[in-house]
Amino acid sequence: PIGAQQWVPAHPDGLDDLKEAATGCEGCELYADATQTVFGRGDAHARIVFVGEQPGDVEDQHGLPFVGPAGRLLREAVDEAGIDATGVYITNAVKHFRFEMRGKRRIHQTPGPAHIAACRPWLVAEFSLLKPELVVGLGATAAKALFGPAFRVTRSRGQLMPWPAAAQHPGDFPVAEIRAMATIHPSAVLRADDRDGAYRGLVDDLRVAQGAVA
Ligand code: URA
Numbered sequence: 432p433i434g435a436q437q438w439v440p441a442h443p444d445g446l447d448d449l450k451e452a453a454t455g456c457e458g459c460e461l462y463a464d465a466t467q468t469v470f471g472r473g474d475a476h477a478r479i480v481f482v483g484e485q486p487g488d489v490e491d492q493h494g495l496p497f498v499g500p501a502g503r504l505l506r507e508a509v510d511e512a513g514i515d516a517t518g519v520y521i522t523n524a525v526k527h528f529r530f531e532m533r534g535k536r537r538i539h540q541t542p543g544p545a546h547i548a549a550c551r552p553w554l555v556a557e558f559s560l561l562k563p564e565l566v567v568g569l570g571a572t573a574a575k576a577l578f579g580p581a582f583r584v585t586r587s588r589g590q591l592m593p594w595p596a597a598a599q600h601p602g603d604f605p606v607a608e609i610r611a612m613a614t615i616h617p618s619a620v621l622r623a624d625d626r627d628g629a630y631r632g633l634v635d636d637l638r639v640a641q642g643a644v645a
């Protein structure tokens with residue numbers, strides 16, 4: 432893929448400007464079959480930015496991130512960790528829904544390294560406008576977008592790290608050094624055999640996040 436860079440405004444007026452520009456992105460092939468670009472949403476002055484994987488089926492139809500079951504669980508966990516949910520921004524590493532058809536059903540497919548790399552300019556542009564104190568990557572795709580392909584959530588979850596020191600790409604917007612961490616994806620909690628344990632693990636990591644900005 433050619434990547435999103437040429438669709439990203441060089442000097443965006445604000446998040447709405449960025450979001451508007453992203454509606455026309457053809458930086459990888461995912462725009463062709465998805466319903467629409469699903470851009471981030473939330474507080475423009477957020478101190479914490481959450482990064483998910485990609486929009487799901489429900490998000491693809493509504494045009495908003497985390498409005499389905501994973502979003503409900505995320506908000507519960509955020510509340511329980513003591514984070515003010517009205518003061519956060521939520522986005523995804525990849526902004527179009529990747530799926531395959533099985534009969535009439537659209538089945539989620541994990542975005543590949545090429546989709547993550549292609550879409551990364553939108554993510555970096557969001558950070559450069561938001562200037563958050565902390566970015567929290569939810570699951571492997573977000574963690575790879577933030578920290579590179581070798582990152583393992585199971586090994587390094589819940590650890591605060593400097594960003595973008597760990598991942599500099601040519602063409603990145605200048606972003607003041609912020610901190611970042613990864614944790615599991617709320618969808619992984621919903622799928623886990625030990626759902627309560629997985630949920631507690633997510634909340635524990637989010638408490639670390641809350642502590643980092645408190
Ligand atoms: N899962 C994600 O990673 N992002 C969404 O927006 C919804 C579900």
Ligand code: SF4
Nearest residue numbers: 456458459462527550
């Ligand atoms: Fe552009 Fe990202 Fe959509 Fe690919 S997934 S077309 S890079 S917005």
